[in-house]
Amino acid sequence: MDFMSKFSLEGKIALVTGASYGIGYAIAKSYAAAGATIVFNDIKPELVEKGLKAYEEDGIKAHGYVCDVTKEDQVQDMVKKIEAEVGVIDILVNNAGIIKRIPMCDMTADEFRQVIDVDLNAPFIVSKAVIPSMIKKGHGKIINICSMMSELGRETVSAYAAAKGGLKMLTRNICSEYGEYNIQCNGIGPGYIATPQTAPLREDGHPFNSFIISKTPAARWGTPEDLMGPAVFLASDASDFVNGHVLYVDGGILAYIGKQPK
Numbered sequence: 212m213d214f215m216s217k218f219s220l221e222g223k224i225a226l227v228t229g230a231s232y233g234i235g236y237a238i239a240k241s242y243a244a245a246g247a248t249i250v251f252n253d254i255k256p257e258l259v260e261k262g263l264k265a266y267e268e269d270g271i272k273a274h275g276y277v278c279d280v281t282k283e284d285q286v287q288d289m290v291k292k293i294e295a296e297v298g299v300i301d302i303l304v305n306n307a308g309i310i311k312r313i314p315m316c317d318m319t320a321d322e323f324r325q326v327i328d329v330d331l332n333a334p335f336i337v338s339k340a341v342i343p344s345m346i347k348k349g350h351g352k353i354i355n356i357c358s359m360m361s362e363l364g365r366e367t368v369s370a371y372a373a374a375k376g377g378l379k380m381l382t383r384n385i386c387s388e389y390g391e392y393n394i395q396c397n398g399i400g401p402g403y404i405a406t407p408q409t410a411p412l413r414e415d416g417h418p419f420n421s422f423i424i425s426k427t428p429a430a431r432w433g434t435p436e437d438l439m440g441p442a443v444f445l446a447s448d449a450s451d452f453v454n455g456h457v458l459y460v461d462g463g464i465l466a467y468i469g470k471q472p473k
């Protein structure tokens with residue numbers, strides 16, 4: 212096999228959850244460029260339609276499904292439909308997620324549970340739905356979108372940090388249970404990424420913008436494009452002996468203690 216062909220996703224079917232826009236959309240685009248067939252879901256029909264239109268405008272034939280990934284019956288039905296209409300899923304990216312920035316003592320238990328449900332329970336549910344067919348096929352790639360909050364705490368994100376820390380350990384456990392079936396489960400931990408959602412925080416003069424740049428050795432915010440190469444690597448045959456790992460794409464934040472105050 213030619214070395215570069217190991218990075219090809221030609222003939223593979225990739226399901227990226229919540230990939231109507233944002234980081235999931237960027238990852239799905241990179242997979243399409245590498246040759247994969249793209250399948251995605253979102254919770255609302257209008258978001259699926261918006262995603263399908265965006266993919267079409269980018270010259271990508273994608274398959275969109277309406278599904279709440281926290282509902283096991285909906286996920287099982289979606290995976291059966293995908294297998295019947297598109298084919299067996301080779302690559303799963305558990306991307307769908309939410310965050311609630313609320314001080315812990317102000318957060319209700321229901322709000323905490325909602326974040327855990329979307330950010331941790333859903334990856335369990337979707338992974339569980341695709342693994343049996345991956346075992347039958349003899350290979351599979353599962354990529355969980357973790358976070359720097361899989362390693363760090365920060366004020367107002369107790370539920371998110373708890374979920375992403377749990378997702379890191381779910382990643383390792385899927386590796387432990389299913390590695391013998393040629394299934395690799397790894398995570399990507401994005402740093403602070405420039406998306407429409409973070410645009411208000413990145414305005415010149417905003418204290419959070421200067422805080423993040425000062426904490427990042429790369430001295431900039433990341434872009435969705437920065438995640439494309441790592442995502443393709445972890446989905447490809449080039450990473451067949453990489454398992455149970457979280458690849459942090461953070462510009463070096465986790466390696467850096469910060470500048471000494473003057």
